[in-house]
Amino acid sequence: MTQAPVNAIGLTKNDYRGAPSTLCAGCGHDSVASQIIAAAFELSLQPHTVIRMSGIGCSSKSAAYFLGRSHGFNSLHGRMPSVTTGAHLANHTLRPLAVSGDGDTASIGLGQFIHLLRRNVPIVYIVENNGVYGLTKGQFSATADEGQELKHAGVNHLPPIDVCAEAILAGCGFVARSFAGDAKQVRELIKAAFNFHGAAVIDVISPCVTFNNHDRSTKSYTYGKTHESPIHDISFIPHYEEVTIDYEPGEARDVQLHDGPVIRLRKLHRDHDPTDRMAALALLEEARAANEFVTGLIYLNERRPTLAETLGIGRTPIAALPEERLRPSRAAFAAVMAELAGE
Amino acid sequence: MTQAPVNAIGLTKNDYRGAPSTLCAGCGHDSVASQIIAAAFELSLQPHTVIRMSGIGCSSKSAAYFLGRSHGFNSLHGRMPSVTTGAHLANHTLRPLAVSGDGDTASIGLGQFIHLLRRNVPIVYIVENNGVYGLTKGQFSATADEGQELKHAGVNHLPPIDVCAEAILAGCGFVARSFAGDAKQVRELIKAAFNFHGAAVIDVISPCVTFNNHDRSTKSYTYGKTHESPIHDISFIPHYEEVTIDYEPGEARDVQLHDGPVIRLRKLHRDHDPTDRMAALALLEEARAANEFVTGLIYLNERRPTLAETLGIGRTPIAALPEERLRPSRAAFAAVMAELAGE
Amino acid sequence: MQSPQPIVNEFAITAATVNGSGSQTANMVLMRAIFQMGIPVSGKNLFPSNIQGEPTWYTLRVSQAGYTARPAETPILVAFNPRTANEDLSQLPAGGICLYPADGPWQPQRADIIPLALPVRQILDQVGVGQRLRPYAANMVYVGALAALLEIEDAALVKAVQHQFRGKSSAVELNLAVIRAAQAWAANNPSPAHHRFRVARMQATTGMMLIDGNTAAAIGAITGGVGVVAWYPITPSSSLIESLESYLPRLRPADDGATCAVVQAEDEIAALGIVIGAGWAGARAMTATSGPGISLMTEFAGLGFFAETPAVIWDVQRVGPSTGLPTRTAQSDLLSVYYLGHGDTRHVVLLPGTMEECYSDAQLAFDLAEYLQTPVFVLSDLDLGMNIWMSRPFTYPEQPLQRGKVLSAEDLAKLTSYARFADVDGDGIGYRTLPGNPHPLAATLSRGTGHNERNVYSERPDDWQRNMARLWRKHETARRMVPRPVVDLHPQATVGLIGFGSTAPAIAEARDLLAAAGIATSSMRVRALPLGPEVTDFIARHQYCVVIEQNHDGQLRQLLQLHCPAYATRLGSVAWCDGLPLTAPFVRDQVLAVLEQMRELALVTSK
Amino acid sequence: MQSPQPIVNEFAITAATVNGSGSQTANMVLMRAIFQMGIPVSGKNLFPSNIQGEPTWYTLRVSQAGYTARPAETPILVAFNPRTANEDLSQLPAGGICLYPADGPWQPQRADIIPLALPVRQILDQVGVGQRLRPYAANMVYVGALAALLEIEDAALVKAVQHQFRGKSSAVELNLAVIRAAQAWAANNPSPAHHRFRVARMQATTGMMLIDGNTAAAIGAITGGVGVVAWYPITPSSSLIESLESYLPRLRPADDGATCAVVQAEDEIAALGIVIGAGWAGARAMTATSGPGISLMTEFAGLGFFAETPAVIWDVQRVGPSTGLPTRTAQSDLLSVYYLGHGDTRHVVLLPGTMEECYSDAQLAFDLAEYLQTPVFVLSDLDLGMNIWMSRPFTYPEQPLQRGKVLSAEDLAKLTSYARFADVDGDGIGYRTLPGNPHPLAATLSRGTGHNERNVYSERPDDWQRNMARLWRKHETARRMVPRPVVDLHPQATVGLIGFGSTAPAIAEARDLLAAAGIATSSMRVRALPLGPEVTDFIARHQYCVVIEQNHDGQLRQLLQLHCPAYATRLGSVAWCDGLPLTAPFVRDQVLAVLEQMRELALVTSK
Numbered sequence A, B: 001m002t003q004a005p006v007n008a009i010g011l012t013k014n015d016y017r018g019a020p021s022t023l024c025a026g027c028g029h030d031s032v033a034s035q036i037i038a039a040a041f042e043l044s045l046q047p048h049t050v051i052r053m054s055g056i057g058c059s060s061k062s063a064a065y066f067l068g069r070s071h072g073f074n075s076l077h078g079r080m081p082s083v084t085t086g087a088h089l090a091n092h093t094l095r096p097l098a099v100s101g102d103g104d105t106a107s108i109g110l111g112q113f114i115h116l117l118r119r120n121v122p123i124v125y126i127v128e129n130n131g132v133y134g135l136t137k138g139q140f141s142a143t144a145d146e147g148q149e150l151k152h153a154g155v156n157h158l159p160p161i162d163v164c165a166e167a168i169l170a171g172c173g174f175v176a177r178s179f180a181g182d183a184k185q186v187r188e189l190i191k192a193a194f195n196f197h198g199a200a201v202i203d204v205i206s207p208c209v210t211f212n213n214h215d216r217s218t219k220s221y222t223y224g225k226t227h228e229s230p231i232h233d234i235s236f237i238p239h240y241e242e243v244t245i246d247y248e249p250g251e252a253r254d255v256q257l258h259d260g261p262v263i264r265l266r267k268l269h270r271d272h273d274p275t276d277r278m279a280a281l282a283l284l285e286e287a288r289a290a291n292e293f294v295t296g297l298i299y300l301n302e303r304r305p306t307l308a309e310t311l312g313i314g315r316t317p318i319a320a321l322p323e324e325r326l327r328p329s330r331a332a333f334a335a336v337m338a339e340l341a342g343e
Numbered sequence C, D: 001m002q003s004p005q006p007i008v009n010e011f012a013i014t015a016a017t018v019n020g021s022g023s024q025t026a027n028m029v030l031m032r033a034i035f036q037m038g039i040p041v042s043g044k045n046l047f048p049s050n051i052q053g054e055p056t057w058y059t060l061r062v063s064q065a066g067y068t069a070r071p072a073e074t075p076i077l078v079a080f081n082p083r084t085a086n087e088d089l090s091q092l093p094a095g096g097i098c099l100y101p102a103d104g105p106w107q108p109q110r111a112d113i114i115p116l117a118l119p120v121r122q123i124l125d126q127v128g129v130g131q132r133l134r135p136y137a138a139n140m141v142y143v144g145a146l147a148a149l150l151e152i153e154d155a156a157l158v159k160a161v162q163h164q165f166r167g168k169s170s171a172v173e174l175n176l177a178v179i180r181a182a183q184a185w186a187a188n189n190p191s192p193a194h195h196r197f198r199v200a201r202m203q204a205t206t207g208m209m210l211i212d213g214n215t216a217a218a219i220g221a222i223t224g225g226v227g228v229v230a231w232y233p234i235t236p237s238s239s240l241i242e243s244l245e246s247y248l249p250r251l252r253p254a255d256d257g258a259t260c261a262v263v264q265a266e267d268e269i270a271a272l273g274i275v276i277g278a279g280w281a282g283a284r285a286m287t288a289t290s291g292p293g294i295s296l297m298t299e300f301a302g303l304g305f306f307a308e309t310p311a312v313i314w315d316v317q318r319v320g321p322s323t324g325l326p327t328r329t330a331q332s333d334l335l336s337v338y339y340l341g342h343g344d345t346r347h348v349v350l351l352p353g354t355m356e357e358c359y360s361d362a363q364l365a366f367d368l369a370e371y372l373q374t375p376v377f378v379l380s381d382l383d384l385g386m387n388i389w390m391s392r393p394f395t396y397p398e399q400p401l402q403r404g405k406v407l408s409a410e411d412l413a414k415l416t417s418y419a420r421f422a423d424v425d426g427d428g429i430g431y432r433t434l435p436g437n438p439h440p441l442a443a444t445l446s447r448g449t450g451h452n453e454r455n456v457y458s459e460r461p462d463d464w465q466r467n468m469a470r471l472w473r474k475h476e477t478a479r480r481m482v483p484r485p486v487v488d489l490h491p492q493a494t495v496g497l498i499g500f501g502s503t504a505p506a507i508a509e510a511r512d513l514l515a516a517a518g519i520a521t522s523s524m525r526v527r528a529l530p531l532g533p534e535v536t537d538f539i540a541r542h543q544y545c546v547v548i549e550q551n552h553d554g555q556l557r558q559l560l561q562l563h564c565p566a567y568a569t570r571l572g573s574v575a576w577c578d579g580l581p582l583t584a585p586f587v588r589d590q591v592l593a594v595l596e597q598m599r600e601l602a603l604v605t606s607k
């Protein structure tokens, strides 16, 4: 019997799995879960330093199907961002990994999504985007394309919400789009996002095989496989020391993250500077107008402080502060009482 | 005694006023209210064809201070969009004129705001944007600028939400920005918005003299007066027949609305094509980056159907349908019963 | 085991399958076929909160006595889900029959039951079912086998299959072929499972139909003149709206434009906001949701109450608190809905308990909401809303729509003054004007803030107090207008059983069981809140009342205690909620236990 | 009118002004000066829901007896708002004094009162107040005039002004100059207004302080170890958080980083979401809101209850339903908060009634929330929260923080198995592990969906029922842990008065009035929900109990009736809510009326 390979902290891939999935066989969300597991394994994440967060939906249920050794909160429909914000404030040494759906994020949860990103809570936020409500059986979500048809729900006449564009407007510094069928890209993006200092959004088109996988759907496997147009080939390189420049100038670019690791973007069909906010918005807008399915790291800007930094929280998480620091000193207390008594 | 002038339907300006304002003397919202009154008078609006809608806040209170002869609903904080959507569905022959605040729209109400615009409810939506919560005494709202200081609330560290950019992303076809101190522009925009076929958003910087009018504030009168940079001089021309071309080519452009009237945009410092969605987003993004206070009609696109049209509502408002049309025929009912009984 | 007489028309079947496998279709065919034979049937679908692959159970009850409560025991098990088969088998009473796929991984290991292995693969091969349809068609094998065992008439089977696959003749043929092949196989393979249970034609369902409460409500709303529907999907309420959307084109053809706008909102807050806006502007507007949605609607419910706008809200209850069990039934939103909103809010709540009431309450809710100018809630539940029930066909309404106190421009022209909230008639209800009314007196700014009789903003203490007193007068008007309780008095009874909604069949059957145990009972099914004087009368008549409800907190009991404090101590409580519809034996046992307690207490206190 | 003896230390003043004019500062100086003289004072600020220009009233009560309820009558009127002056004047009792600006547009037109015209402009000119400050300084004129009329000591005035303008010596000087000029003017212009009311030094306030309940709560929370605060501004709760933010740097200096994170959320849903997330991750987290915010928090309240996460929610009540009257006081969220959430939810609710309780409940709420692993609500109101009350200084806590049942990695290492919701101690409370705990057994996925003892998703009926039963066991544990009612038994009393929160002073004073009318009463102030056995004992002891509360629906009465159904009919109700704090004579009259009704009823039923 061969032993399962272990990573830098001695864990096997199995140690990053969760409960068996109860999703439909072939659901895109299960592929994403696999890549979360793979990324966590490859990054040698300490499970207890991650918290898995989700709302409600098939996508959100899947939080149970990975990282079973991490704490987590499967919260309310559309309200995971606020719960995560609270958890971050209580313990900013934990890294939230969140899965949500397009209904959860773009319909009921749109406001919380945008405000979370404004605050720059350092979350890895994966939207498992299938354009429908899976768990409630196939209604349109706010990311469904205009003119799209569904069996029961009929034709959608409303323009889709682009969670990537919303994220960029909201000040999010790591915005990517991917496809559940593109395992490597999803995995590399997750690894990069984990090493990004701030909120990171990955909008993964994740087909719902039961309710929205017919060939005309832009959220189907067929569409994704035939239309995906990656802007670059992305690889995550954990430590800068390992970086070897193995490409011709102009062929790729390396972006270094604040803790040392590097994201290498090997150019494919088009030129795109992911650090240019306007270019990022333009890319999304052009792709939308041309009905293109562009994937990759669309925007990257690591300048903003996280919420905990903005609020000046110290090294020790608030949840771990000793009583002396959670209570006023007797002297300080007495001084305030004296002042109130008008002395 | 001279008689007050009357408009095309024989009403005086007074007929468009509301209750006396209870806002602080000098509040920007009162200036906006005056321009609403002026615009309604000049357009000869039938008061009963307009409904005034609002949420909660000083801005929303001001719905009581204009168009006293129109029905209205001063609803819940951040939830005016849904109430307006319902009113539109019940009676699509009424034109909603809405006032809201930056807190009401961009903080608690952001989700409803965006979803309202996606549905293209033909509302005239005026955001009276002062960067603070006036009614609750001077906390930051989500449109407060990064680095802004307020007496009690301290320094704001979060990036502002740009309601114009959000509106454009949401598919809104009429997006403008203005300044309460620029009475003429506000008025012309309101008139144009009333004649736009679809949702129209006007983001009016409307200083809060009590809590956010110090000179360093970008939402103050001083800042507005010294920094406002209109992209064009806008005039609304009610009927196309009256249009005379009184400008040199390149100096201005006329945009005709679907019912005949024209918006004339006389070029000022810069070139801007308001019908170009990407250009509109770029203008906002550039102004943001350069800390410029750009005003005018930023985006115009009249192509989308209104919600009532999307849903195929007929001429008669649903609220006015006679009982014969609100009930099944006996025959249709009997057929369904027979089918259910398995006959 | 000796071979007893077959049991006729009084038994139940549980089909344990995998959800998403089409077994629900098979179960419906079975149910409908027996119903076609004139025999009373009822079904309870127990399904998981996921889409495909998890265990699901369907319990079909056949009862010539007409009992429709969930049966406490089912002597026939269709064990088509190997994952749960052992536990399912353990529930089977001795002497029961267990059908299972011969070619599956599982065999029953009990000596005291009758196993029957069905050669599923062989039958599908024989019929020539293609690969894609096999998982679905497999379920028809147990339908066919049961048809043979139970002696279901062929014509009834054919009708049931046709009804189920309406308009798809290839599907009808294929499924009938599987059923018949299985039937033939069973007929050719006699086993002890034969002739233990059988069906025999009756006339008890003539003219009746099978329907679920959500469909009944949808048809009622369409018939009741609904004009605007805003909703957000949530189990178990979604099918109410989806059914409404599917019946609309047939019942109210949009020849001159749609007569009803249906909007899927971004959440429940917006859904109720849209409904309130539409009600304010003069349309009959409704939404349907379940517990989590109700919680989100709290603020708007208060606005509707205080700004006095009509709205209809269906709460198809599931098990809470919080997300709870989305696919299980409960009656646990009663208190939260009645008091929904901060600061002294109270609502009108209808409590349907039958398919006909789901239909008629859907209309009545609009009449009440418009007359009372307030949100009206209708509390259904998953059991009522999503399970299939027998019902008489609905009758076309005889009354015109009651649109309440609305002043047109012509009406206003006759008045010298008008105040929106003047209590002209002493019933607490003012006269509305609708937006769009051109009369200069008509306009008013509706609001959730304090206001006087003229609807002008006011912070005056007397204005506030007067307005609230009027709202309570209106609540008293509502008390007189809502449906009376359904009372069945037994002349000798000292015990009264009280319930509401979907527990009616279990309570009715339990009364027969109690009678058999020598305890005569009356019963009252409460139909609405606020509670009226008839409720007090019933309680006053009975020495012991037991309130039976499907929640944890005894919520109806609480409201009854508040309604008649003088009788607060004679109200016992059977409050039980585990997600399953109640069974009659359970109710009987609980009532007996409560009565014993109450009698002891009475003895103690009388000493 | 003859000149009677001056009334000493037992009167009240109402200052009617325009809001946003700085009059609140003047009123505070007046109040503080009299307080400095050792005389009990209390104040009620009646302000509009706008920022500037609308009428506002401040009622300052001076009471050597120590009464602090809102006075029914105020014999001194400062009529500084011409818009309301006529109506204000009509409230002045005969013989009362009316101060008004001599140079304003209004003069009192009543013969039975004593007018006193103050030369405001002349005094401001004399002091040389600049244009910008004049509207504010004008209010100091009535302070000076009253100082002369009432003979307020100079040292007390100085101290009061210094306290009010802390650190701004130019402001201190200017305002003192205006006060003294007005004082001198009044002294030099004797009028019948002199010597009718005066203050005389006492020792009744030695060692006491003046504080509002929101500040008390803020200091309590800081002392109680708050770590995360998320809020959304809403009157009258905003000042709780703003006060917390202003005291934080002094009480918990951020030398090694902030020890408390304060976040203004985008709305109340997010605010409670953040609190629940923070509580789950191990911080003491709280929010403060009022009615509309409570309504929005409904869904998260249910999640907190069911996922068992600590959270502290202050509801500083204002008048509802809906937006209602944002700047008026009420006690009308009791029922909605207790039952907040659909589907059988129930909460723990603390009911402070004094400044010290606001302070101590702020800490206790955290101890309870963490011990019980559930949201704990604290119900304050605008009267408690925003008005200024006398209080003993708060004492530094003697107990360490009670952080409840939390297992560290070391604790887990000693265990062989761990189940999050196992009821190891029989009190319904399981052991938590905090996120970040590195032990492999520690991790668990919290959820609002059905789960078993190990916190694994479960739809099993038995798991659901067992879990709910445990949650009710926990509720019983809470019942034992929350503060006992404050009871004052009168040995002869057959009548008990029951209340909660800010109505305590009015009830206490009403008891004296009732005693004067020959009716001895006991009193009980309920301190928390769920109600405990002491509550039943008190009710059992008294033939008649009258529940006095500031809401429309008699909400505490309802909860008491449910708590002790056996005594349901002996609970009378005085439920009144018009936005103003209750007065003692009103309470007396209402109690008498209710008692009469109850006695008649008792007579009728005993016949």
Ligand SMILES: Cc1ncc(C[n+]2csc(CCOP(=O)(O)OP(=O)(O)O)c2C)c(N)n1
Pocket: A056, A057, A058, A059, A060, A077, A100, A101, A102, A103, A104, A105, A128, A130, A132, A133, A134, A135, A136, A141, A208, C232, C233, C234, C235, C268, C292, C293, C296, C323
């Ligand atoms: C407040 C509330 N409303 C509605 C629901 C019902 N509901 C559960 S999941 C869901 C939609 C999920 O869609 P999405 O987020 O796209 O996830 P998917 O199932 O497609 O992965 C809804 C509406 C709920 N649980 N809570």
Ligand SMILES: Cc1ncc(C[n+]2csc(CCOP(=O)(O)OP(=O)(O)O)c2C)c(N)n1
Pocket: B056, B057, B058, B059, B060, B077, B100, B101, B102, B103, B104, B105, B128, B130, B132, B133, B134, B135, B136, B141, B208, D232, D233, D234, D235, D268, D292, D293, D296, D323
């Ligand atoms: C649900 C709810 N939360 C909070 C409030 C309190 N509140 C009233 S107005 C307001 C903010 C208003 O700010 P904005 O919309 O910017 O209007 P402005 O007063 O600045 O014009 C808030 C938070 C409320 N009324 N309802």
Ligand code: SF4
Pocket: A022, A023, A024, A026, A027, A028, A029, A058, A059, A130, A134, A135, A207, A208, A209, A210, A211, C051, C052
């Ligand atoms: S319904 Fe769709 S989203 Fe849900 S598990 Fe199945 S395939 Fe996935």
Ligand code: SF4
Pocket: B022, B023, B024, B026, B027, B028, B029, B058, B059, B130, B134, B135, B207, B208, B209, B210, B211, D051, D052
């Ligand atoms: S507080 Fe500000 S926003 Fe409100 S009325 Fe005054 S100036 Fe206007």
Ligand SMILES: [Mg+2]
Pocket: A057, A101, A102, A103, A128, A129, A130, A131, A132, A133, A134, A141
């Ligand atoms: Mg989805």
Ligand SMILES: [Mg+2]
Pocket: B057, B101, B102, B103, B128, B129, B130, B131, B132, B133, B134, B141
């Ligand atoms: Mg504002």
